Amino acid sequence: MSRIQVIRRCFNCGTPLQTDDPEALGYINKETFEKYGPSSVLLCDKCFHEARYNIAPRAPEIDDDFLSIVQDAKASDSLIVYFVDVFSFEASFAPELVDELEGAKVLVCANKRDLLPPKESDDALREYVAHRFRAAKVSVKADDVILTSLNSLSNVSALVEEIQRRREFHDVYLLGSKNAGKSAFRDAFLRTYNNSFDRPVETVLYPRTEIPVMQIPLDASTYLYDFPGFPITNDIRGVCEGLVRKITPLKHVNGRKLTLAKGGAFSLEGLLYVALTSGRKTNMNLYFKNELAVRHGSSKALEGSFFRRLKDGKVGVYDPSYDEPADFDAFDIEVTETGKRDIGIEGLGWFSFEADKQTFRIMVPKGVSVYTSRTKIKRK
DSSP, rough: OOOOOOOOOOOOTTOOOOSSOOOOBBOOOOHHHHHHHHTTTOOOOOIIIIIIBOOSOOOOOOOHHHHHHHHHHTTTTTTEEEEEETTTTTOOHHEEEEEEEOEEEEEEEEEEEEGTTTTTTTHHHHHHHHHHHHHTTTTOOOEEEEEEETTTOOHHHHHHHHHHHHTSOOOOEEBBBTTTHHHHHHHHHSSSSOSSSOOEEEEEEOTSSOEEEEEEESSSSSSSEEEEOOOOOTHHHSSSGHHHHHHSSOOOOEEEEEEETTTTEEEETTTTTEEHHHHHHEEEEEOOOOTOOOEEEEHHHHHHHHHHHHHOOOSSSSSSSSGGGGGGGEEEEOOOEEEEEEEETTTTTTEEEEEEEEEEEEETTTTTEEEEOOOSSOOO
């Protein structure tokens, strides 16, 4: 009797998969091919490494004009107020720009404190932010960090008083990424601002650049300069712009608990897939918007269902431009440290875990960066 056998193909390029010739099209490691059943999603080695595997996450793109602005601020002994989003910290922490801050007078405004668990120590959060700047060789102490929860109705008098005290009659430069809260501060400041000087509040092009800046007189000779937020080009909110409202928390995240053993995985809507590929079982806390659904199971089953559900539109939150394996970057993160660590996805959130030399497979929409750092939330 004749027998018809379905040929398994690469999910990305469609080439029939084969395990014999590494130099030929469709080659896949035999162990991988045999490990997963006919219903699993598989890619040939070429597609996995070229189309999906991103060895170096992208840093945010910073216009060179912003670097010259920081240099001007340092040369004039001005105060730089650098706004960061403490919930999506890495997305607002632009390494290229931060590198230029060493030697400057810096006050860090760590905004969106209200999105973090209310019982977490403010002192610990300030030290976390200060440590990240010090790790980048910028001399920031915990006392140089102010936690805020800015919105359109915020009272910013305490922050304004600290800025006035630290600026020592010099100019003030407001810098930060989009969505970090800089505009909310400016608008709240202007509501109570009284211009008693013979100079207008106006927007002009900053000298030698094409960057518009709002200049607000602080006295007869100095200004507060408010610059546009630099783009978050490696952040899921910048990559999947239509999802901003759906993925941005409006209240504090709870920290959902999960245990992951080797071979286990979880997914977050159609945005994130995480598998523990090696190392010991670990307890996790997931810090993403509370309303985003989490699925948990074996990596063998979950990876395939992740992409099938995406393709069929059976997830609540996803970007239709990113619905196939080729639309996702994959990262293998080998954690060499021990103790509590974080792995985060720029603009989406992070998970904390007990590190013990594990390796995690992370898949995110192409262009979105991931990071690992010391833990942000220390309480259990």
